[in-house]
Amino acid sequence: MNSRRVIPWILLSSIVIWAVLATANILLGELNQDEGWYLYAARLTAEGHLPFRDYAFTQGPVFPLVYSLLDPIVRRHGVLGGRVCTALLGLASALVAAALARNLAGGGGRGSYAAALAFSLITVNVYQSYFTAVVKTYSLTALFLSAALLLLSVRRFPFASAFAAGTLAVLAACTRSSAAVAAPIAFAYLVSGADARRAYRAVGFVAGGLAAA
Structure with a gap:
């Protein structure tokens, strides 16, 4: 099997499917009751308030600190803007996971196949798409964890x-x-x-x- 022919098609089809699923979940995905709270916490942080000191928060402080940088987008586009940013973080985590799979497979042609397979399995998963599109902690956590594992490899x-x-x-x-x-x-x-x-x-x-x- 010629990887030069197969792998680009796997990646292209995976990206297309990811885009379709992400768009569907961003626009039509059921509203999660936590989304508004997470975005509100990020807005409070953007305004200079700190989690635990100035407002209650149920997770660690990193999410509102990171998403406070995205608050201008959320102010303009609301939950939709938050979901788009979250979906892009989910895509980034899939790319990092693909790089991890390539390293673990030893690089070369075998590594390229492993990367394409890992990326495909992540991006075409309907449930993965939803939970990395709604404004919750999953996408950012996945990005940090996959990047940590990549560095360990x-x-x-x-x-x-x-x-x-x-x-x-x-x-x-x-x-x-x-x-x-x-x-x-x-x-x-x-x-x-x-x-x-x-x-x-x-x-x-x-x-x-x-x-x-």
């Missing part, structure tokens, strides 16, 4: 990549509390691996996590 610059991965893992946990379980699992993977630099990478991961915390 990088063998060059072991301390720096592990440091950044630790930072992203904590950001994911501070976006959605249930993602906190990922950090100790990643740490256990680092210390139990066969890599001769595992201790060096584990220290970097912990340092990055502490820096973010």
Whole structure:
């Protein structure tokens, strides 16, 4: 099978299907009761208020801090603008996951197939599309987690990549509390691996996590 012919078609068809599903869920997806609250929290943050100090918030502080940067879009387009931004974050997480699959498969032709398959499985999933289009924490958390795992799969610059991965893992946990379980699992993977630099990478991961915390 010629990857030069097949892979571009897989990616193109996946992007088209993603666009159709994302558009349908952005425009027609059932309104989630949390969407307005999340966007309101982001607006309060954009106005200078801080979560936990100035208003109650049920998750970590990262979501309103990040989405406060998107508040001008939400002010103009409302929930629709928030959903479009969230869907794009979901697409970004799918691209990062595809890069992770490529690294884990060893790169080359095999890695390209793995990346295309991972991207396709994520983007054509109807449920994935909905939950990464509504304004909730899923898209941003997925982006942080997939980026952290991608950095852990990088063998060059072991301390720096592990440091950044630790930072992203904590950001994911501070976006959605249930993602906190990922950090100790990643740490256990680092210390139990066969890599001769595992201790060096584990220290970097912990340092990055502490820096973010």
